[in-house]
Amino acid sequence: MSGAAPGARLSDEQLVDWLRLIRSENIGPRTFRQLVNRFGGARAALEALPDIAARSLRDRSIRIAPRDEIVQEIDRARAMGVRFATTGDPDYPPLLREIPDAPPVLALRGSSEVTRRDGVAIVGSRNASAAGLAFAERLARGFAREDLVVVSGLARGIDAVAHRATLDTGTIAVLAGGQARPYPAEHGRLIEEIAERGLIVSEMPLEWEPRGRDFPRRNRIISGISRATVVVEAARRSGSLITARFANEQGREVFAVPGSPLDPRAEGTNDLIRQGATLCARPEDVITALAEGAAKPPRGELFDADEGAGADEPLFDELDLFLAQGAFAFEEGPPSPLFAAPEPELGPETASPDPSAPVHGRVADPHEVVLSLLGPSPVAVDELIRIAGLPARDVHGVLVELDLAGRLERHGTNAVSLVYNQKL
Structure with a gap:
């Protein structure tokens, strides 16, 4: 990608330009790369974008991220201990650079040593x-x-x-x-x-x-x-x-x-x-x-x-498709959709307990937590207690209830599983 040889960090002004471009309406990673390669840099691409949109989008303008909005984002990020790494930055994950849809800019928090x-x-x-x-x-x-x-x-x-x-x-x-x-x-x-x-x-x-x-x-x-x-x-x-x-x-x-x-x-x-x-x-x-x-x-x-x-x-919206149809020459073929199916829209945080961590004081029904963790594969009771994050007496109480209901199978190594023909 132009202007971002591996090992080179962008100046503050260049970072603002890169963030403005990738935060602009309908600009995905592939279109970003194509625009930067075509015009020699993010600032030149930003300047050319209104004309491209006017030609390709039939007089419908697109929103270009304002400079002051991006500067505020950078300032807020720094206050949180978050820094930005572009594809040429030494902190950018090396293998990620190789994928066709690598994010031009990443927000990082923590140690890049990993x-x-x-x-x-x-x-x-x-x-x-x-x-x-x-x-x-x-x-x-x-x-x-x-x-x-x-x-x-x-x-x-x-x-x-x-x-x-x-x-x-x-x-x-x-x-x-x-x-x-x-x-x-x-x-x-x-x-x-x-x-x-x-x-x-x-x-x-x-x-x-x-x-x-x-x-x-x-x-x-x-x-x-x-x-x-x-x-x-x-x-x-x-x-x-x-x-x-x-x-x-x-x-x-x-x-x-x-x-x-x-x-x-x-x-x-x-x-x-x-x-x-x-x-x-x-x-x-x-x-x-x-x-x-x-x-x-x-x-x-x-x-x-x-x-x-x-x-x-x-993932790639209208501008990508119009550009692929010939607004200017590409170095590669037109992008295809990046994913097969979106996950469901997010529901309330309280939709289900998290059995992978201790309850930490949250109210949870021990029966529901234990039942959600059981399946046809045997699991040691001690492991079940640890993962459920519940008092041992509560877990044993639920197991007794399931046993009495004919839903539990006990194994010789102090392990348990659900009876195979019962629903979770």
């Missing part, structure tokens, strides 16, 4: 089982012992467990919203802990409230930063499968943890394995593959599970 180590993404269900959460923690700790950085999306469930397990060694959390509007709000304390030794990453404006379609945008960054992506639990149509598809398209290795065919939370991961993802049963499966240089070229339609292909809402 971006200079190999990253592995761990993603999975928000409503994960206790077995899935325990295995995600085991994976994360195993990767950390090999100096690999765990990357995830700060969501409830698998993401949160992966981050918490690697706080001491550094982890990378990618936000769907702005640095001042992390989601979910209950992870505010976790974000502060990550920022101490790890890194918080966002491409969105500082005060941006995340919407459903912003999560797939985030997912391409998670996979783009990482040499490999591991999906621990995922139902069909899960956002984690979108992350896996991005990883495949980016030429990164995709791993999936197998699960019980009786558990809907394992349907997506089992599908991935059938379609060619590498089975992951222990941290060494990933570590060995990376040591052998496992990054591969994209595998085409290999990951085509039913995840809403052909969504109505592409």
